[in-house]
């Protein structure tokens with residue numbers, strides 16, 4: 451994986467924008483359409499969905515309707531979706547085909563196993579591991595057929611990553627995990643670097659809570675940028691792709707203005723020093 455200022459090249463040869471649009475909690479056709487319209491206008495070219503967000507069909511429909519209005523085609527956008535934990539294992543092929551059918555965009559640019567665990571299995575159940583392997587084999591097959599242009603995982607720990615890399619035919623192109631100044635994921639980033647796996651951030655704004663952090667506010671004042679831009683810039687300046695979500699057109703536009711300023715080394719260090727292992731999302735680390 452190599453990176454340019456606005457995109458990263460995944461090792462499957464697929465180019466992915468550093469800035470993507472998060473769609474979690476956008477569900478109704480009206481909300482999805484309004485947000486996608488604002489996002490396309492603001493310059494977002496990547497969209498992050500998942501089977502469990504229950505918005506794959508709405509996202510596909512909105513894109514098909516809005517791309518021509520913005521002078522764009524299917525090839526101009528990068529769509530990510532994810533296999534739900536209810537479909538881990540023997541149902542994985544069916545689950546991925548369901549995502550392809552709901553999105554109805556011909557192919558999916560990047561498809562991820564959403565969580566290392568399987569719904570209704572205890573986190574200590576050894577069958578989780580076999581299910582992960584079976585899911586990955588299904589994704590490999592659909593990748594070989596050209597239906598999933600790149601495949602990867604989400605919420606995997608270093609141990610899950612090593613397990614996958616040791617057993618797979620096609621290595622994961624990307625790992626999507628929670629990442630922000632309060633949760634820097636140093637070990638996971640090292641594992642990704644070691645195996646050439648793109649490391650992607652979610653919840654960069656701490657689900658909205660980090661924009662009021664005193665250090666973030668101070669850096670924001672220094673560089674005359676919004677707290678959200680500071681948090682997102684902190685990640686992309688390290689080559690880490692981001693997926694801010696907003697339903698507000700002004701914030702959608704604001705969050706996309708990341709490539710016309712630089713944070714000083716001092717501000718980058720001050721933000722990174724906030725790392726305290728604080729998560730805003732659910733923890734996947736105990737799944738075997």
Ligand code: NAP
Nearest residue numbers: 472473474498652653654655656657658678694695696697
């Ligand atoms: P996030 O992007 O960190 O924060 C979203 C929240 O911040 C929303 O409540 C939003 O409210 C608010 N917000 C957005 N822009 C803002 C701004 N400029 N100033 C102040 N507040 C702002 O959280 P997230 O949705 O958890 O993560 C982003 C995306 O990552 C998701 O949508 C999803 O696509 C992906 N994700 C993946 C996983 C996974 O397990 N793989 C887990 C979590 C998230 P408004 O909508 O009102 O603006």
